[in-house]
Amino acid sequence: MFSGKTEELIRRLRRAKIAKLNVEIFKPKTEIRYHESDVVSHDFTSMPSTPIDNSSSILLFGSNTEVVGIDEAQFFDDGLPEVCVILANKGIRVIVAGLDMDFQGKPFGPMPALMAIAEDVTKVHAICAQCGAPATYSYRTVANDETFYLGEKESYEPRCRACFVRKE
Numbered sequence: 001m002f003s004g005k006t007e008e009l010i011r012r013l014r015r016a017k018i019a020k021l022n023v024e025i026f027k028p029k030t031e032i033r034y035h036e037s038d039v040v041s042h043d044f045t046s047m048p049s050t051p052i053d054n055s056s057s058i059l060l061f062g063s064n065t066e067v068v069g070i071d072e073a074q075f076f077d078d079g080l081p082e083v084c085v086i087l088a089n090k091g092i093r094v095i096v097a098g099l100d101m102d103f104q105g106k107p108f109g110p111m112p113a114l115m116a117i118a119e120d121v122t123k124v125h126a127i128c129a130q131c132g133a134p135a136t137y138s139y140r141t142v143a144n145d146e147t148f149y150l151g152e153k154e155s156y157e158p159r160c161r162a163c164f165v166r167k168e
């Protein structure tokens, strides 16, 4: 978390809009941390999106769509990779942002399958809140064992591997 995934997604989608491509953006309906419908980064850059319950809803959208952006992909169902394949096979550019690992350092939801089928994968890193090294893990700072637990700085901090495994 805090690694710039949403900022990077917004940057790429803005460029697609500048190129006058037809862009559709989706996020899970449950992701309401900053806004009910907009995609919003921790730095409050934002873009309007369509909140959806199920990945299959993405296929119901505009026949003239040229670029599809998806944020918080880790929260989607396991059908998301196949939806992305269907879109990509139609020539649609699909840009997906999601958290690769949960608070236990385990692969998160459909992310491993998405990363396997993607042409390109960009891993971005936050800065470890403990030591300042590049951070690849999200450490949960509150007592909760559920995999799905929305939050930001009050519940999570980005950590490097060494600080993550220390668990203190």
Ligand SMILES: Nc1ncnc2c1ncn2[C@@H]1O[C@H](COP(=O)(O)OP(=O)(O)O)[C@@H](O)[C@H]1O
Binding pocket: 001, 002, 003, 004, 005, 006, 007, 008, 040, 041, 042, 043, 125, 126, 127, 128, 129, 158
């Ligand atoms: N520890 C941190 N490391 C890096 N960025 C941080 C950190 N804490 C806050 N930020 C802010 O978070 C922004 C990235 O937010 P965002 O794109 O929403 O990340 P992500 O989608 O990966 O959670 C950075 O530009 C920075 O301003």
Ligand SMILES: Cc1cn([C@H]2C[C@H](O)[C@@H](COP(=O)(O)O)O2)c(=O)[nH]c1=O
Binding pocket: 001, 002, 005, 006, 033, 098, 099, 101, 102, 103, 104, 138, 146, 147, 148, 149, 150, 151, 152, 156
């Ligand atoms: C590690 C972890 C995170 N979450 C939640 C917390 C946030 O709401 C999102 C991640 O958002 P970000 O844009 O990457 O900051 O995921 C969770 O539900 N479970 C976890 O284990």
Ligand SMILES: [Zn+2]
Binding pocket: 128, 129, 130, 131, 132, 133, 159, 160, 161, 162, 163, 164
């Ligand atoms: Zn560290």
